[in-house]
Amino acid sequence: MKKRVYVSLVLALILGLGTLVPALAQETIKVGGIGVLSGPYAVYGQAVQKGVDLYVEQLNAAGGVNGKMVEVLWEDDQADATTGINAYNKLVDNDGVVAIIGPVLTGVTKAVAEYAADVGIPMITASATAYEITTDRPSVFRTCFLDPFQAVQMARFAADEGIKKVAVLYDNGDDYSTGLYNAFVAECQVLGLEVVATESAAFADVDFKSQLTNIQSAAPEAVFLPYYGAPAALILTQANELGFETKFLGADGIADIVDSISNKALLTSITYSDHFSTQADSKQAVDFVAAYKAKYNEDPTVSFSATGYDAALVLCDAFKQGSLEYADVVAAIKATNVEGVSGKITFDDHNDPIKSAFILTFDAEGNKVFVKLQNP
């Protein structure tokens, strides 16, 4: 009897000490990361992930936020809105994250942003460029410029180059493509550029020859191509096959065309807007490129690694005011004024960053070449 009492007392003591241990341990700040980490668009999600992870690693090495380490829990949304929403629910309800970085693609971000805005949890996307994502959503921000903005910049770039006649080929089954198309055409009207042909293709079409033949017969000086890289590769190949030589103008989504095309010489005809260039010369950019190369053994060629880094920077900066309550963090983000690697970041009334667009092209080997910085 005495032995039993003795044993149970010891056990109770051990258990009691056991519960104290987590309380004594460092508190970590948990942040949720949602992005497309698998499938055809994984290159974008992985770029964001790498940028975010690099920043968090540097931050933790320097002591974290007020002594607390930051931990990012990543979920794969597989480019699907429903999977993204499930990921959001898991991170917020099960894992108890205090903020969300991501998602990556416009379509998924639109879906998750609604949920995030309802609850008021701070959410920063590094790559979703559609306008409506931050409309009437005070807790949703982005560190990348918008589609309307970049479409306008491409139109202005064309006008600066002396181009008078343009054509457009876009995907009318895709929000990203359609949004860019609308903004581009509107700006062309303002600038006095003539849109001589407009063609559209359905989502997942592989044959664009009919549309390209029509555009070719209208003889434009440039063709605006608001597509992601993989379909753009098909379009360029088929245009070449038709003997259609023209300048192609693209937006940030076209950047990964270099992975989808075998005939790299065709890439020299594309000029596009992007969020970052490895040839940028600000101190932040240069340091970022060096650190990225050291950690991942490759250059940060996908621009979202830079905007992802900046998203983590903005968020963790906002944590520094001490409180992790949603409202406090959101207010701190709103007041941000930092030099990010992708440019200076302050937010306007629509929670969009006020920054410049990098205009890039390719050389005949498929390397990205910086052309100019287009300021708003």
Place this chain on the structure above:
Amino acid sequence: MVLFLNQLINGLHVGSIYALIALGYTMVYGIVKLINFAHGDILMVGAYTAVVLVTMLDLPIPLVIVLVILICVLFGVLIERVAYKPLRSSPRISSLITAIGVSMLLQNSAQLIFSPTPKPYPIVLNVPPFKLAGLQMGFTTTLTILISIFLMIILQVFIAKTKLGKSMRAVSEDMEASKLMGVNVNNTITMTFAIGCALAGIGSVLYGLAYPSVSPSLGALPGLKAFIAAVLGGIGIIPGAMLGGFIMGIAESMTKAYISSQLSDAVVYGILIIVLLFKPSGLLGKRTREKV
């Protein structure tokens, strides 16, 4: 007028690829009354073979093309022996379901092995188009149309004049009677699959030259359209497959050029429905009546 002709040429290009694949569908259906749903995926197999042979083994292009055709034939024969032959005496629905199963197997295996990220097709033809009085014939386009027509003519001659062709016609008409007449039915059927898959192999190269993006689901949509082309022309009838393929290609391109790219599929399938309403056995099909 010139624009119209250029769009027509685009349509012929797309149509010839559909026709090549449709030939495989129609030949197999003619001989074993099976709709080989996996046929479109042989296109995908050929494309990935090219990717592997060029990017990993760095083989010269002519050798790659020969190997692509051989591997497609190998796959076709293997599938026939393993999946379809054991079910020859079972009800037709079993073979149909197996065909769908093989198609899924091929697509998902490719997804596992190669990942769903599209890869660029490694064979590139960089020849400028021929321009003749405003008409332009892209090199790949011309090559595709000419090769397809050439192959179809050869196939017709083969079926009509050679002994193997005769046995293929015999087995299509009556399998049991052919057996009684001493035709090696198993070999004939295997040869049919082999020829169909060889055509698909060539088709995969022509497809890859035109649409240089290889993904696991590459064969699904062209396969479906080629099947519809075969039905449109009269399934089991070889000239029907060619006709159906060209009609579908031209309809698709013209709709995209003059009406709307959204409606191109709708128009094509609409044509199929209307033709089948008036001629259920297809454009060149003969109505076979069961004689008691």
